[in-house]
Amino acid sequence: MRRTFGLALLFVLTFASLSFAQAVTSGTGAINGKVSDNTQAVMPGVTILLTSPSLMGTRSAVSDADGLYRFTAVPPGDYVLLFELAGFSTVRNEGIRVSLGFTATVNAELKVASLSESIVVTGQSPVVDTSATQIGNRFDAKQLAALPTSRDYVLAARRFAGGADEPHRRGW
DSSP, X not given: OHHHHHHHHHHHHHHHHHHHHHHHHTTOEEEEEEEEETTOOBOTTOEEEEEOXXXXXXXXXXXXXXXXXXXXXXXXXXXXXEEEOTTBOOEEEEXXXXXXXXXXEOOEEEOBOOOOOOOOOOSOOOOOOSSOOOOOOXXXXXXXXXXXXXXXXXXXXXXXXTTTTOTTOOOO
């Protein structure tokens, strides 16, 4: 009796899970694949971005220790996959068509990125007349009046003593 009940329960659960899986994927598809390098070694930790007008936004996944990734419940449409990992060139796969109940397998091979550096300098250099060797300066009347005319140490001592330079205060 127990055995029959256990087998019946197993049978019901098996078919219930299959029908549930069928309901989940009947209106969608999936995309999966493997990421490797140019020596066919698996690439864990690769960020994969899935974009399409059929999606609202962008979905992302990260490849596992075996280099595998999977996007489930993908609505039908055309998709773009972007594979990124620091130190490797970015791979872009376009035109991936997913239809109802279809699983697209898209494998990617990343190559080591070449090191490139560019320096961009913006701005203008100052205009310098290299043919003229003149040095000049212009002073106005106010600047000329402020120049000291002689070396009077007594006057200098008065200026440094606080308040002693005021001509209207004479005496103590």
